[in-house]
Amino acid sequence: LGLPYVGAGVAASAVGMDKALMKALFRQAGLPTAEFVVISKARWQREPQAVEAEIRERLGLPCFVKPANLGSSVGISKVKVWGDLPRALAEAFRYDHKALVERAVAGREIEVAVLGNHDPIASPPGEVVPHREFYDYRAKYLEEGTRLVAPVALPTALERQLQEMAIAAFRAIDCAGMARVDFFLAGEEPVVNEINTIPGFTPISMYPRLWEAAGLGYRELITRLIELGLERHRERQGRLYAPE
Template sequence: MNRKIRVGVIFGGKSGEHEVSIQSATSIMNALSPDKFEVVPMGIRRSGTWIVGPTALPALMAEAQIALGAPAEGAESAANAEGTAAGGELVRRDTAGSLVPPDFSAQVDVVIPVLHGPNGEDGTMQGLLEVLDVPYVGAGVLASAVGMDKVVMKQLFAQAGLPQVRYRHYLRRAWEEEPEAVLADIRDNLGFPCFVKPANMGSSVGISKVKDETQLNAAVQLAARYDRKILVEQGLDVREVEVAVLGNDHPVASVVGEIIPSNEFYDYHAKYVDGASTLVIPANLPDAVANEVRRLAVRAFQAVDCSGLARVDFFVEKATQRVLVNEINTMPGFTRYSMYPKLWEATGLSYSALIERLIHLALERHREKQKSSQDLSLPTPDM
């Protein structure tokens, strides 16, 4: 009998999207077939300490409830639980000063880093896993970092010739020292309405729609709370559509889905709180527009050298049907009800089959990486 693949699922993390990560990881762990996979839960508290084993998920869920001001029965004890299990196998909790739990590499065959936002989706966790030589699901260090930094992302998209909305970016210090100059630059180059965002954040955290100059200061202050780099984009009358991309060197795109937000735009509250936004899959678009969206999604994926998975978000102008690339998300929300898995479900790939495919893509990518030698003493092939 073949040994089950040991899958480490990392969740939580030191990010504003800590709770979203827990939701995604819960869905993934529940969907992994126990006949094929052995799940090793790996929770990272907001403090940065790790809990590995069966108590990881209940402990972090309890902490999340406490943070939201609604502790569940037994939450305090669960939040303080140590990682223990029958037999003592595969379950460790790090000690003070440890970067990762002991024997991390030996405990898993592959890792799914279900971490959203900074300190997880931005290349930091991916770099750690590269150093440990552990196969992992999703984009590598470069694509993860680029996907998190919206400014660098847009610069690479521009280099690849991808159509985008007009934008400007500023350092927090520039706003603090010369707010009038920044305001004039926005007024002259973008106008109003516009959208103000932190460059490094996901799940629409810290984003504001600014209708006139009087709202700009509050919007910049909010964005600056999350990052030193601030992105400002032109506001257009658009539809918001998304495509899921899957693969390594030969990525493919799903059907197109559309977001009809419950608020003025698809902000954090519309995504995760009120539950009133509508996902339309497939989107009601002319075939030519839908095909263009799918084509550009693959090009955006390749432009940042992505691998595994990504969700690419677009704007479609209502008046002209012009397609504009908005951003790429290298570790999108991954509950059963999140857009990424729902797009693949509509394309013919079930949630469980999608996760299994991602695990095999991670192992494939790791094998491919092993072909590249770092040994400079090897002889040079004859030319």
């Protein structure tokens, strides 16, 4: 349509939704992620014993089973005993033809906001403190009790490391405009969980709260995002898409 818009382009948006592709690009960029296995529904139906053996060998318990393409923690199960693995995979396959099975990381849930196009900047980190065992759909949308701490006090060197890793994740998928990068923090060892190319954006959501903590208010943040979208639009208009 040739219209300006805020946020990531088509490719980055697609990769940001597909956890398997996302994590492959993170690893290519040298970013640490939890160990994972990608399982297709067809393979699970064809050779369930081989799939379970691979998951046992590479991941162990506990592990998380997720639809590769979905958000808001829909379809995610935590597997603590092997007898629950078939049920968890069946739940994930209700939403996608492939599932991501990931080794559980015991640690804090840390989030960093990223803003920019070619020279992105990162906010101070915040922390999600869920009231349930993990930050699932119910904890996010249906129940009260989860706390968002923005910003969270961390050692200066660790905060800088998280910001650098967030920017590296942003660049790894060729993102633009805005994103929120989520981490697990085991001790002082951060692991990248995922990137959200359209993060929650109500005034009480983590993304704007982190920028407010950095001194950029909600109105100013929206203005800056519009400016970044217009900047990208001008760049696209100046490109050639065929020989002259």
